[in-house]
Amino acid sequence: MSKRRKSQRATEATPKREKVRDIFVPRPFEGLVDEPEWIALRELVPAASAPLRLTPELVEEYGDRPVVLATVLPMAAPAVAKADGRVLIGLQRHQQSGDVSRDLADALLCALRTDPGGQVSVPPLPGPGPRLQDILADGPLEISMHDGFEFWLDPGATDDPTVQASLERANAAVYPTVKLDAARAAYWCQVPEKAHVRWVLPDDEDAALDALSRLGATGTLTLGDDTRFAGMFRAHGRLAPVWDLPEDTPAAAWEGPVAEFAKRYAEALAEQEPLDAAGRRARQGLLGRQLTLR
Numbered sequence: 001m002s003k004r005r006k007s008q009r010a011t012e013a014t015p016k017r018e019k020v021r022d023i024f025v026p027r028p029f030e031g032l033v034d035e036p037e038w039i040a041l042r043e044l045v046p047a048a049s050a051p052l053r054l055t056p057e058l059v060e061e062y063g064d065r066p067v068v069l070a071t072v073l074p075m076a077a078p079a080v081a082k083a084d085g086r087v088l089i090g091l092q093r094h095q096q097s098g099d100v101s102r103d104l105a106d107a108l109l110c111a112l113r114t115d116p117g118g119q120v121s122v123p124p125l126p127g128p129g130p131r132l133q134d135i136l137a138d139g140p141l142e143i144s145m146h147d148g149f150e151f152w153l154d155p156g157a158t159d160d161p162t163v164q165a166s167l168e169r170a171n172a173a174v175y176p177t178v179k180l181d182a183a184r185a186a187y188w189c190q191v192p193e194k195a196h197v198r199w200v201l202p203d204d205e206d207a208a209l210d211a212l213s214r215l216g217a218t219g220t221l222t223l224g225d226d227t228r229f230a231g232m233f234r235a236h237g238r239l240a241p242v243w244d245l246p247e248d249t250p251a252a253a254w255e256g257p258v259a260e261f262a263k264r265y266a267e268a269l270a271e272q273e274p275l276d277a278a279g280r281r282a283r284q285g286l287l288g289r290q291l292t293l294r
Helices: 003-013 035-043 056-062 100-113 161-172 205-217 251-270 277-287
Strands: 048-052 067-070 079-081 087-090 177-179 186-191 194-199 228-235 238-245
Touching: 035 228, 035 238, 056 100, 079 100, 087 100, 186 251, 194 251, 205 228, 205 238, 205 251, 205 277
Parallel strands: 067 087
Antiparallel strands: 048 067, 079 087, 177 186, 186 194, 194 238, 228 238
């Protein structure tokens, strides 16, 4: 038999892999109670965690294993199955499809199917299947902020010098970040030579942009003296305005200014009249000040 014929037979005997079709979902967290917080944890916050609750059906199938949402896991892994039965899933990861919710749900299900302490294997493209909205008992996120990534580790793990060195490298990349009480999904952070407040707005993009434009037209878009409206970015179907702040003013000092701005924003959002000429000019200016995340 010729080599060509053998090759043809081998090809015929090998089943074809089904091609996974990727679909882009612009608002992957739509429908979750804390949609803006999910976005903030994925895009803004370096080190935080929050417990998640599975639906009763999944608890019955896999047991009542504690599930923890983490901003990022070691090596940006999608999920970790701890030896004590806990499951950790990471929001910030290397491989992802066009539907972040489907990615996270698949990572969580893969981890639940993995024996405690085992290596979790997650496909790069999950294909059709359940999303976070299908597998979680939804509710507000109870977010814990961390100064570093010690929450990754089991007790005594830092006794290993290699683990300790890896942890120190990871912690060195964490910039100080504080969750503000003045508005949900609003965070203060300090980066070299400046500080920011960044707030993921909960409203429709067009409505939020109009509200910001009204404030821009009246000169009330800042958080006070020595602050500057730096611009805004789009993330998962929501707008997030950013303010530049003096670097030496602590986070707590911005609770009042952010609360006052949130009130002005809510009033501007409630206005029903179309933008006037000044508002339209402000809107064009804001569109020209869109930021690139990270």
